Amino acid sequence: MKRVYVNEKWCLGCHLCEYNCAFANSGRSNMAMALKGVTIHPRIQVEEDPVRDIHFAVNCRHCEDALCVKSCIAGALSKKDGVVVIDRDKCVGCHTCVLVCPYGAIMPDESGLVMQKCELCTKNGRDIPACVDGCPNEAIVFEERG
């Protein structure tokens, strides 16, 4: 299946992926309206070391053998066509997924009561994840690799 892969050396650390993610999942049609004056809660997060000039974006790896799915106490996480998806109605925000995810790629949403994660934009009507679509430098790509 297609996944989001990181080309670390091309990442500028511009954080556009974070904004595009927050906008894509905001349910709003206007980016400025959706994001102006709010603290964004993106499902992709840029890590950076300014001293060594290293930047890269981290989002869910959609692991083959996903520990979060196996560990979820509510049965809220599952795999659907290879994508790790979350049923936010079932999630109680216990943070067990945060305890086990080796990538640190799952986090509470803006309410703090329910978790959120990258679902490759499968639930917001996009063919290409918004983070990849808006990356100016191909530092994240959406590809099928072995």
Next chain:
Amino acid sequence: MRYVIIGNSTAAVGGVEGIRKVDPNGSITLIASEPHHTYSRPLISYLLLGRTDENRMKYRPDSFYEENHVDAHLGVTVTKIDPEQKYVETSSGEQFPYDRLLIGTGSRPFVPPMEGLSTVQNRFSFMTLDDARALDQVLMPESRVLIVGAGLIGLKCAEGILHRVKTVQVIDLAPRILPSILDETGSAMVQEYLEKKGVSILTGTTVERFDGHHATLTNGTACDFDVLVVAVGVRANTELAKEAGAQVGRGIQVDGEGRTSLPDVFAAGDCTETMDLASGTTHVMAILPNAYLQGEAAGQAMAGRDAPFDNAIPMNAMGFFELHMITAGSYDGQELVWKEKDSYKKLVLRDGKLVGYILIGDVARAGIYTSLIRQQTPLDEVDFDKLKDHPQLLAFGPKTRAEKLGGVPR
């Protein structure tokens, strides 16, 4: 191949899914005492809190048994395992033959002998859906609730019911709350937070004697209450395995694939004791993710594939009134501690590796720490100064990051 599974909770579901990864065709018979569709026991406090309901707290969808071709006998209790003739027998005398058996009988509340306990009319345990339903029935706005036990179960119960009763008093014989999960600093911090939210907590004392609605405590004081919840601890349900002749300590003894000492009999979950990678000791861990992983490993082994679960560690994610804490591993080693007003972090190192941690307040990305413990990563292979700051993948070298994020084969 005929598989029989005793139990219907996390380990049993892991067992079903493990078997089906390998063997789509063998027959699976699942037998469990509780009459309910598989549900998540830790969610009962969220049920009382109103954050979930009985439908949403199902651990797997309604179609689970059908989709996995499981012949489920719910509300049926297995009373005997015959490891020679290879069958299990239920309380009604029905026999189910097996080629491979998985015991996922879980644990039950431990209620210590307490004088006058039988004089208490409204007394409950807090473990099953039926416990939660029963407690739900008696809670009134004017109820004074006494919870004996300040462990995870007792305190989650307190959180679940505080908003709908007059008072919640928690008492524990131990000198501090959550003694098996937190250290002294963490316990004190969480206790203060819970008290601020309105939970009364008394440590270092327990009930000397009950008399109806009155409890005399060992510290000389007394407590009047309307509803009693006893959450002192749990005991593994090992009797079936023991009577069948399996090696049993505090839990059923198993290897990494869930094999018991009896041929073709496997066990997983809270009824077992397992090797704790972080401390190097064997004990009953009763951790939900571990129960699933053990059940899944056992299921696969039963179907002929060895995929051991051999890096179990104690680990917990807990939240009380939106204060979150995540802990993992062993606290025996060199300690690094950061304490601020609303957050606490402790990292524990031994032999050049991270073996345990406590995070309270800021728990973001804790799984990166958990993974270092489970993988036993030597800290000289990572940038530990960065990890001390917070869990982050920058701590790994470019090659490891390319593997983790860039899809570059290892």
